[in-house]
Amino acid sequence: xxxAIDTKxxxxxxxxxxxxLADEKMIQDGFNELLDDxxxxxxxxxxxxxxxxxxFANQAHAGVKRRSGEPYIMHxxxxxxxxxxxxxxGSTSICSALLHDVVEDTEYTVQDISDMFGPxxxxxxxxxxxxxxxxxxxxxxxxAENFRKLLLTMSDDIRVILIKIxxxxxxMRTLGSMLPxxxxxxxxxxxxxxxxxxHRLGLFTIKTELEDLSFKYEHPQEYDFIEQKLKSTEESxxxxxxxxxxxxxxxxKDMGLNYEMKARVKSAYSIWNxxxxxxxxxxxxxxxxxxxxxxxxLPGVDEKNMCWDIYSAITDIYRIRPDRIRDWVSRxxxxxxxALHLTVMGPDGQWVEIQIRSRRMDDIAEKGFAxxxxxxxxxxxxxxxxxxxxxxxxxxxxxxxxxxxDFLDTIKLNLFTSExxxxxxxxDIKTLPQGATxxxxxxxxxxxxxxxxxxxxxxxxxxxxxxxxxSGDQVEILTSRSQEPQAEWLxxxxxxxxxxxxxxxxxxxxxxxxxxxxxxxxxxxxRSEMEPSTSNLDKLCMYFGFSKREExxxxxxxxxxxxxxxxxxxxxxxxDNVLFKYVKQALGVGSKNNKSKEETAQEEKPKVKYDKSKPxxxxxxxxxxxxxxxxxxxxxxxxxxxxxxxxxxxxxxxKRSCPIAMRLKSSFGERILNTxxxxxxxxxxxxxxEVKGIDSIGVLNTITKTIAxxxxxxxxxxxxxxxxxxxxxxxxxxxxxxxxxxxxxVTLSKIKNIKSVGRVAD
Numbered sequence: 142x143x144x145a146i147d148t149k150x151x152x153x154x155x156x157x158x159x160x161x162l163a164d165e166k167m168i169q170d171g172f173n174e175l176l177d178d179x180x181x182x183x184x185x186x187x188x189x190x191x192x193x194x195x196x197f198a199n200q201a202h203a204g205v206k207r208r209s210g211e212p213y214i215m216h217x218x219x220x221x222x223x224x225x226x227x228x229x230x231g232s233t234s235i236c237s238a239l240l241h242d243v244v245e246d247t248e249y250t251v252q253d254i255s256d257m258f259g260p261x262x263x264x265x266x267x268x269x270x271x272x273x274x275x276x277x278x279x280x281x282x283x284x285a286e287n288f289r290k291l292l293l294t295m296s297d298d299i300r301v302i303l304i305k306i307x308x309x310x311x312x313m314r315t316l317g318s319m320l321p322x323x324x325x326x327x328x329x330x331x332x333x334x335x336x337x338x339x340h341r342l343g344l345f346t347i348k349t350e351l352e353d354l355s356f357k358y359e360h361p362q363e364y365d366f367i368e369q370k371l372k373s374t375e376e377s378x379x380x381x382x383x384x385x386x387x388x389x390x391x392x393x394k395d396m397g398l399n400y401e402m403k404a405r406v407k408s409a410y411s412i413w414n415x416x417x418x419x420x421x422x423x424x425x426x427x428x429x430x431x432x433x434x435x436x437x438x439l440p441g442v443d444e445k446n447m448c449w450d451i452y453s454a455i456t457d458i459y460r461i462r463p464d465r466i467r468d469w470v471s472r473x474x475x476x477x478x479x480a481l482h483l484t485v486m487g488p489d490g491q492w493v494e495i496q497i498r499s500r501r502m503d504d505i506a507e508k509g510f511a512x513x514x515x516x517x518x519x520x521x522x523x524x525x526x527x528x529x530x531x532x533x534x535x536x537x538x539x540x541x542x543x544x545x546x547d548f549l550d551t552i553k554l555n556l557f558t559s560e561x562x563x564x565x566x567x568x569d570i571k572t573l574p575q576g577a578t579x580x581x582x583x584x585x586x587x588x589x590x591x592x593x594x595x596x597x598x599x600x601x602x603x604x605x606x607x608x609x610x611x612s613g614d615q616v617e618i619l620t621s622r623s624q625e626p627q628a629e630w631l632x633x634x635x636x637x638x639x640x641x642x643x644x645x646x647x648x649x650x651x652x653x654x655x656x657x658x659x660x661x662x663x664x665x666x667x668r669s670e671m672e673p674s675t676s677n678l679d680k681l682c683m684y685f686g687f688s689k690r691e692e693x694x695x696x697x698x699x700x701x702x703x704x705x706x707x708x709x710x711x712x713x714x715x716x717d718n719v720l721f722k723y724v725k726q727a728l729g730v731g732s733k734n735n736k737s738k739e740e741t742a743q744e745e746k747p748k749v750k751y752d753k754s755k756p757x758x759x760x761x762x763x764x765x766x767x768x769x770x771x772x773x774x775x776x777x778x779x780x781x782x783x784x785x786x787x788x789x790x791x792x793x794x795x796k797r798s799c800p801i802a803m804r805l806k807s808s809f810g811e812r813i814l815n816t817x818x819x820x821x822x823x824x825x826x827x828x829x830x831e832v833k834g835i836d837s838i839g840v841l842n843t844i845t846k847t848i849a850x851x852x853x854x855x856x857x858x859x860x861x862x863x864x865x866x867x868x869x870x871x872x873x874x875x876x877x878x879x880x881x882x883x884x885x886x887v888t889l890s891k892i893k894n895i896k897s898v899g900r901v902a903d
Contacts, residue, residue, distance in 0.1 A: 164212045168199065171218040175235070178222055184231035194236035194258060201247045209318040216311060217242060223307040227347060229508045234300050237265040241304060244270045261298075268301035269308075302338065309335045310347055313354040328358040343477045346507045352410035360413070367409045370423050378404065378430055385432065385487045392454045393434075398447075400436035405496075407431075428484075431494040435503045444499040445470050448481040451497050459485035462492060470502075472562055472570075477505050561612040573610065576635045580606040583618045584639035591642055593620040607633040625650070651695055658694030661704065669708040681708065756817040757784050757792060761824045768792040768816075770826070774799035774902065777826040779879025784814035792816075818878070825875035827857070828882055829902070832870045834895040836863040841870075843892055848874065852885055871901070 157165075172195050176188060198217050205213040221238035224230045236258060243249050244266055251270070255263035313331055316324055332355040339348035357364045382404045393400055407415075407429055415426055434451060438444050448470050465484035473479045479502040487493040498506065560572045563582055571585055579599065583606075584591030597604050598617040610616065626646040634640050662681070666673040678690060685702050687693035696702040751757060759768050759782075768784065774796040776782045784792040785805050792814060795802035805813065832844060841861055848854060854874045861870035876882055882900050889898045 168212055168214055168218070171215055171222075175218055175222050175225065178226040179232070179235060182225065182229065182231070187232040190232050190258075191235050191239070194239040194262075197257065198239045198243055201243045201249055205246075207315070207318070209315060213242075216315075219311045219314075220304065220307045223310055223347075224304055227310075227508065228303055228307065228344065229504075230300065230303065233261060233265070234304060237262050237269070237300065238304050238307060240266050241269045241308060265298055265300055265304065268298065269304060299342075303342070306335055306339050306342075306344065306347060306351075310351060313351060316354065316358055324358045328355040331355045332359070343474075343505065344508065345478070349408045349410075353408050356410040356413060363413055364409055367412050367423065371406060371409070371412075374429075378406070381487065381489050381491060381493075382430070382432065384489055385493055388458050388488075389434075389455060392458060393451065396450070396454060397439070398436050398451075400434055402432060402434050404430050405433050427492050428494050431496055433496045433498070433503075435498050435500055437500055444501070447499065448497045452481055452483060455483070455485060455495060459487065459493075461485050465494070474560065480506065561610060563610050563612070564615040566615065566617045574635060577610055578606065578633050578635065579604055579608045579610065579616060579618070580630060580633045581636045581639045582610060582616050583620075584634070584636065584642055586618065588642050590618055590620060591639060592626055592646060593622065593624045595619050595621045595624050606630065652691075654698040655691045655694040658696070658698035659690075661697050662694060665704045665708055668706075671709050677708075751786060751792075751814055753814060755815075757814040758819050759784075759792075759794060759816055760819045766824075768794045771795040771799065771801070773801045775827055777828055777876065777878055777882075778818040778820075778824075779882075782816050782818070784816045786812040786814065825855070825877060827873065828876050828900060829871055829873045830882070830885065830889075831897075831899055831901045832861075832868075832872065832889060832895060833897045834868055834892075836866050836868045837894045840868070840892070840894055844870070844872070844889065844895075847888060847892065848872070848885065851888060852876075852881065854881065854885075 175195075176191070179188070179191065180186070195218070199214050202213045202217070207213055207216060217239045220241065221235045224234045224238045228234075240254060240258070240262065244251055244254065251263050251267045254266050309331060312327060316327060319327070331351050336348050336351040336355065339351060353364075386402055390402065393402075407426070412423065412426060412429070415421070416423065419425075436447060436451065438447055462484040465482070467480075467482035469479055470481045479498065481497040482494065483497075484492050484494045561575055561577065563571050563573055563577075565571065565586070571582065573581055573585060577585075579597035580591065580594055583594040583597070594606060596606060596619045597608065598619065599608060599610065599614050601615075601617075626643045628647055630643050631640060631647075634643065662678070663673045666677065671677060682688070682690055682693040685693060685696070687696065693702065697704060759778075760766070769787075769791050770776065771785075771793050776794055776796045776799075781797040782794050783797050783802060784794055785802070787793050794816060795805070834840065845856065845859065848856060854876055856872060856874045858873040859870070860872075861868055876885075886898045886900070889895060
């Protein structure tokens with residue numbers, strides 16, 4: 142309880158000060174307002190249960206104040222009001238909201254809650270207690286595990302996350318009383334997780350408020366600027382709306398409709414987001430406001446047909462923009478959103494977006510799935526409408542041991558992407574993230590179908606596994622019993638479920654192959670009358686260029702490494718082989734039997750201790766480097782780089798922008814070194830340039846001659862392709878540092894017909 146202050150009064154219980162009486166009145170008024178909200182809802186009347194929960198929570202939090210100075214119980218009351226009034230939930234959720242901080246902040250236990258209010262409320266309060274205190278640890282791996290915990294709890298009972306979002310909304314509304322550092326943390330966390338979750342659960346109004354409040358505390362100047370702009374343009378917007386509304390109003394009244402028409406202004410956060418992402422000014426945003434038409438359905442007339450009738454009436458008056466029609470009436474979004482959107486040219490020459498919804502659709506758009514209860518005929522008990530989405534989450538969580546960081550990436554991916562709707566051959570609809578492939582669809586149907594998939598038919602046409610799907614596609618999956626998941630399949634999938642299922646099979650297959658390879662190596666040692674000791678196995682791995690035994694065994698089984706007839710002879714003869722020396726230096730591993738005195742003396746030195754308070758200088762002396770270049774990104778002197786201390790104590794250098802380096806920073810922060818390059822004018826590094834231009838006679842000769850004459854560098858590989866009068870080429874060469882590359886790019890770009898030159902990953 143970060144903003145609670147214990148101020149229990151030392152006076153006798155009988156003495157009530159004016160301040161205490163004022164607090165009592167505030168608490169009672171707050172609770173009465175909550176009851177009023179509840180009695181206006183369509184839920185069963187369980188006032189006694191709610192009153193009991195309030196009295197219990199009030200007594201548990203007695204004497205404790207929030208940082209703002211008001212009694213702490215006002216926070217649970219406010220959360221319960223959000224849950225009831227703004228989410229439309231019933232007595233179970235209201236009681237859980239009133240009790241949500243009791244276990245965390247007082248002496249009471251989950252068992253106490255269970256004894257008094259039953260197992261369901263106790264389970265929700267327990268879930269809320271587990272995910273409290275934020276979901277961001279010091280390291281990203283801990284952060285992912287917390288995220289996982291939150292979603293596990295969520296799949297247990299959706300109300301846990303709904304109450305958590307309500308709790309966060311009230312904290313954001315009262316964030317002004319917090320210290321600035323705390324404000325930044327809570328606002329960042331809200332924008333990163335809670336707003337997208339609210340959006341995914343269909344809580345549009347809450348999502349918008351969470352985004353705006355986060356934006357207000359993270360970027361106060363930008364927020365004030367946009368608010369000021371909205372205020373100054375309000376009058377002209379109202380005039381535009383009036384001009385637009387007059388003929389529409391007449392037409393809809395003539396149709397005998399009971400409706401409400403209002404202008405909804407874009408939120409400050411979404412305006413700023415659009416300005417940032419598109420690089421435009423406030424004045425350039427043409428969809429600053431939308432007109433919303435909310436109607437009450439006529440008896441016996443289908444809501445969907447009424448939406449299209451209103452659409453038809455509007456398009457009789459104004460010219461429509463056909464590429465901006467969005468029909469979410471026939472096919473609602475996965476979060477339950479239903480509406481018909483269109484854009485027309487208004488009377489003042491401006492595009493106007495119109496959203497047509499029934500009253501029911503509007504409630505669901507604002508409150509999410511919880512609003513469904515309002516439209517059930519009789520008094521209702523709470524239930525959940527999100528089984529499908531929760532099932533997806535559960536499947537991800539049940540996958541065998543996903544890497545914590547991968548897990549976070551895939552969940553974030555699934556939270557943020559928009560959906561496509563794909564049909565099975567029988568006409569069932571499956572919802573998938575945008576960019577999903579035929580293979581993703583196969584895994585969405587069933588893990589076994591995914592594992593045995595050999596192709597698909599999309600709209601009766603044969604396509605490969607990697608074929609991206611579009612909304613409306615009808616997909617039939619083709620399978621074969623002999624098929625098994627392949628490593629390249631990971632490049633064909635976007636969904637978390639498919640990736641985790643493929644990973645699991647590949648890991649199993651690799652382990653099995655490595656085990657068989659190990660058996661072959663042990664047989665080879667015995668044939669050579671040598672002991673397969675750890676030391677001898679390491680020597681053999683090192684000889685063939687492998688730093689890990691499991692990788693070596695796998696290569697043996699796959700036939701990438703051929704074992705010699707006599708291992709003893711090979712290890713004795715090849716100890717001073719140049720490759721062996723290079724590998725030994727790169728991996729930092731040495732042979733114990735065949736070492737010079739100098740090597741032995743070096744080995745006896747204690748392991749290097751790195752001073753993290755100073756930059757680690759990357760040097761090369763006598764052709765030996767005090768670091769290893771990472772193969773994934775191959776940095777060269779001048780690149781922004783960082784060092785990673787590997788298991789052997791060597792410093793492996795990555796580019797700072799390298800995705801693997803990003804993961805290492807998250808997972809192994811204590812092994813990261815700040816690095817600086819020393820002069821490397823006598824050393825050379827691999828780099829690749831990409832050249833594009835207009836194909837013409839002699840252009841290739843000019844490029845190679847310029848590189849050889851002007852820069853005296855060694856070209857290792859040259860690959861150029863020409864097609865339809867345009868050429869693309871890659872030149873791999875040895876350079877000294879980034880400066881060489883930069884000079885080369887400038888010089889080559891001056892050659893006639895060359896349009897672009899840049900360094901690329903190999």
